[in-house]
Amino acid sequence: MKIPIGLADDHQLFLKSLGLMLESFGEYEVVVEALNGKDLQHKLAHQKTIPDLMLLDVNMPLMDGVETTKWLSATHPGIKLIALSMKDDDKAIIDMFKAGCCAYLLKDTHPTELEKALKEIRLKGYYNADASNVNFRRLLMKAEEKQDVILTxxxxxxxxxxxxxxxxxxxxxxxxxxxxxxxxxxxxxxxxxxxxxxxxxxxxxxxxxxxxx
Amino acid sequence: MKIPIGLADDHQLFLKSLGLMLESFGEYEVVVEALNGKDLQHKLAHQKTIPDLMLLDVNMPLMDGVETTKWLSATHPGIKLIALSMKDDDKAIIDMFKAGCCAYLLKDTHPTELEKALKEIRLKGYYNADASNVNFRRLLMKAEEKQDVILTxxxxxxxxxxxxxxxxxxxxxxxxxxxxxxxxxxxxxxxxxxxxxxxxxxxxxxxxxxxxx
DNA sequence: CGGCGTACCGGGAAAAACCCCGTATTTCTA
DNA sequence: TAGAAATACGGGGTTTTTCCCGGTACGCCG
CATH class of the missing domain: 1.10.10.10 (Winged helix-like DNA-binding domain superfamily/Winged helix DNA-binding domain)
Incomplete structure (x- = not known):
């Protein structure tokens, strides 16, 4: 029995081809593909197989990665969430972790790294690339000092x-x-x-x- | 005999999975994959099969899409160049066309659209999505008025x-x-x-x- | 050589930006 | 129901920006 996995990314080419790649790993079956958070909400509602893992793009229209992560961890706490982003943006990383995802991968990660990451998440529940692990403390500091200012x-x-x-x-x-x-x-x-x-x-x-x- | 095709994109996940997708179309064989322009220059030098088509990301480190396009159209005029980008940025589109590519596709294009585009390029030598075709004239105007300023x-x-x-x-x-x-x-x-x-x-x-x- | 372009500098003046001193209303909430 | 917090306004003031005018010095080139 293959592991059900879900994808959300607004770039169709990436979405579809990433699906192919995941299936080529042999262990996974893509059960849901969405173009953004809203799309994902609709699709999960009429879904018989709920994925074990979800790869979420951080930047999406309508409902972005952070919002989607918040919603998923509230409504589907069983799904392990993995953030996917092209930018190595401190704020984005923090926000995604705070929202409840358990790993952050850059899109320029090597496929074997992705495969390793997925395996590790299934076993240990989390994954951190060496690089992002190192300065994690610094990131949190930064997040605090530049706390969100509320404007009228x-x-x-x-x-x-x-x-x-x-x-x-x-x-x-x-x-x-x-x-x-x-x-x-x-x-x-x-x-x-x-x-x-x-x-x-x-x-x-x-x-x-x-x-x- | 399959059609040799080349890819350049700094996001490894996208690069590899796009390769899988292209091969799944059945007609193409990915003969060269590069992470940026420089990488591509090296790889093409020791390459026995020169691709007929190249999919180029616009945003790459070290040597970006525009520079790579210029270099390729100068040194390998036989290769049909297709720009791939995530942003619908007027300036980028203009620059890529001016540099010598024959199509511009967004990364949120549907896979079947990509397949159609590739086929059309092989037959007609160019491809334009309806949308980008419509305001092409406007784009060129815009490109002229904001000509590059030279600073001391x-x-x-x-x-x-x-x-x-x-x-x-x-x-x-x-x-x-x-x-x-x-x-x-x-x-x-x-x-x-x-x-x-x-x-x-x-x-x-x-x-x-x-x-x- | 004289003209030409460039970098450089000075004084002065009007406009904009900045920073105090206040007052007053409403709205929300502890 | 007192008190924040947001909203809105006025009269001062200084500093900075913006925009003129003018000038010198240097090298380049026909």
């Missing part, structure tokens, strides 16, 4: 305007507010982001993903 | 300082120049980037990849 709706709105060539006067007009008011938002964001100039604010906003280029 | 060494240096919380006075001190001088660099960069504020400059520098977060 207005602050978020102002922030995206601040990351443009508009002057504060123009932003005030755009938001139908007094210059003093946006002055206040600037001030509170400077504090929350620990910066002291608009350029710094802008840079931090990009780094933290509040705005995109 | 000092400008580049100043630019990275400008993308920080330093004041111009501090930057001047850092670069051992007068405030007036860096004033000149600011001015010339504003012109080159078509912006009128430091925030705009900063944003453009990021967008164009002159500085990173």
């Amino acid at each position: 709706v207005k602050e978020t709105q102002f922030l995206s305007f601040a990351c443009s060539e508009l002057t504060y006067k123009q932003i005030a007009a755009e938001m139908n507010l007094s210059e003093r008011t946006i002055d206040g938002y600037r001030e509170s964001l400077f504090q929350k982001f620990h910066v002291q100039s608009r350029v710094g604010l802008c840079l931090e906003a990009l780094r933290r993903g509040f705005v995109t280029l | 060494v000092k400008e580049t240096q100043f630019l990275s300082f400008a993308c920080s919380e330093l004041t111009y006075k501090q930057i001047a001190a850092e670069m051992n120049l007068s405030e007036r001088t860096i004033d000149g660099y600011r001015e010339s960069l504003f012109q080159k980037f078509h912006v009128q504020s430091r925030v705009g400059l900063c944003l453009e520098a990021l967008r164009r990849g002159f500085v990173t977060l």
Whole structure:
């Protein structure tokens, strides 16, 4: 009896070909393939065989890896979750582990490494590549120090305007507010982001993903 | 006799599994797999079977898709080049076509679409997904207007300082120049980037990849 | 040689950004 | 029901940015 395994990745080519590869290992049978978290929710609902393992891409539209991981560990705690990502992004790794996955693999992993990882997860319940194991402590530290800042709706709105060539006067007009008011938002964001100039604010906003280029 | 095909992608999992998929189509034989452009150069040098088709990832370390495409179309004009990318990035598409590839496929293409594309390329010499065909003209326009700006060494240096919380006075001190001088660099960069504020400059520098977060 | 481009520097002024001092409302929650 | 927290606004002020004007020095080239 083969081990049922599930896949979620928004890149169809990768999704399908990864499936082929897993089946070529001989021990696995792909029982569910999804393009994102939402898709996976629907497919699992009408699924007779629930997979033992799930490979989840971190970056997916509609419902991303983190959300999907949270949902899966809440509703299907029996499934072992493995994060798959192309970027070696500290924040993403932390988030996935916090959400409940038990391994994080990069997409440039060698197939034999993947096979080894899957075997180890089935036996020990977890797997860590040497590299990610080493600086795991550092990652957690980093995650704590840069704790998620919570912004209000207005602050978020102002922030995206601040990351443009508009002057504060123009932003005030755009938001139908007094210059003093946006002055206040600037001030509170400077504090929350620990910066002291608009350029710094802008840079931090990009780094933290509040705005995109 | 099967059709020899080559692959280049820095994500090993994708590389290997895509190979499996191509071979599962029945008509193709993967004769060369590379992790980047440099790797491909070495491997092609000691290669008895030169592939008819090459699938190239756009984003690779060491030597990326664009450079690899340029090199291949210069040294192996017989190989039909197909760009593979995960991002639907206008600039990347243009660059790859300009460098000499004859098709651009997204990684979330369906496998049957890939098979169709390969067949069409072998018959007609090119392939365009409907979507990318439609706004091709628009893309070219866009590519022209944002022509590559050439920066001097000092400008580049100043630019990275400008993308920080330093004041111009501090930057001047850092670069051992007068405030007036860096004033000149600011001015010339504003012109080159078509912006009128430091925030705009900063944003453009990021967008164009002159500085990173 | 004189013209030309480049890097470099200075003064001054207007605009924008930054940073205080306040007040006042609403809304939510301990 | 007191008190955060979010929202909104005003009058000051300094510093920084932005944008002009002007100039010198150096090398290159026809």
